[in-house]
Amino acid sequence: MIEMRNIRKIYQLGDEEVRALDGVSLRIEDHEFAAVIGPSGSGKSTMMHILGCLDVADEGEYLLDGRDISDYTDDQLAEVRNRKIGFIFQQFNLLQKLSALENVELPLIYQGVPRVERQKRAHDALELVGLGDRMNHRPNQLSGGQQQRVAIARALATKPELILADEPTGNLDSHSSAEIIGLLHRLHEQGNTIVVITHDNDIAEEAERIIRIRDGRIVSDERKGAS
């Protein structure tokens, strides 16, 4: 499903060069559940933005379902992001003027889902993350962990094949975290491919494969014992 070959992402700030990714190669098959772990600033979010077609590498290739994304037009990329990928952002990226429900509906609007159906699906996604009683709140009328859960609901409402979650439980108590972990587990069982960046050992333990990143490089990549 996913293949990165020798990916580099290099930022130039004045005479400082930051190698956010410094030669990353990685294959993720359909239906895998992989956790990405590593120190703060090691390149995890940068890698995930490239996986999610939200950013472009400076060097190397990224193939999605066998096709190099540098061959996609902008419209095709937008289509892939909208239909195939659900992205849960580390800092949520919710629209401040829209309610929780409207935020979750947004990707469904882009998919052309009719109003009644999309409101139902957005409603169900918010119920699934325990926010049934917060649908009409805007982000600044929600707690940190509630905003995080709206971001999760929004990523899942389109039922994407590939779920990319950047630290989805960073603001959640252990009970809410356990619910999100259970949810990711069920989605995996239903056939989705899941890549989670996490500092939470409970999530890493749920994954079948652990990819460790340090200083913009993969330093280990291990599948757990077969089950």
Added chain:
Amino acid sequence: MIEMRNIRKIYQLGDEEVRALDGVSLRIEDHEFAAVIGPSGSGKSTMMHILGCLDVADEGEYLLDGRDISDYTDDQLAEVRNRKIGFIFQQFNLLQKLSALENVELPLIYQGVPRVERQKRAHDALELVGLGDRMNHRPNQLSGGQQQRVAIARALATKPELILADEPTGNLDSHSSAEIIGLLHRLHEQGNTIVVITHDNDIAEEAERIIRIRDGRIVSDERKGAS
């Protein structure tokens, strides 16, 4: 040092009433190290904003050093916030147009600290959280955990007596978290009063007192065995 009496904070959204805090009473003495834990949406950040004089309760009293803050003028409140309290926000609240160094200097500018000294102190605070090589980056040129550490450095640069930390390690790996926990521990030993909202058991274990919140109320408040 801090006393809350029967504090209520009630939001009205249309015909929905949200009791973010529903009768909270609490005393925190000088030099205590308290952890606040509880489910997502239970009222922790709301309580901390009132403690930090960033928000005002709808009912009840809040006394800081024996004085009711409703007696303070706006200027006096701003002075208290700037000189006495260091607040680490759950969502960082950094200024996007300023570099990490400039963000950390800001409270020192308000204190009238001369330029050479404030740059040194801001520099040192960023070194302390491991960001010596990221001083000139703006927030959108930093990782999530790096932004979180800038927020921590900014809160500590003024050497405040009272440190209020809202989930300071939510975006940090275990190594960076351990460093921040060690830092809070040292500040406590140096005589500061520390209140930390956290979902991280390692921080809660470091505290001498654990305050549990649920549905806007304190449900338990226990000091650990005397040491």
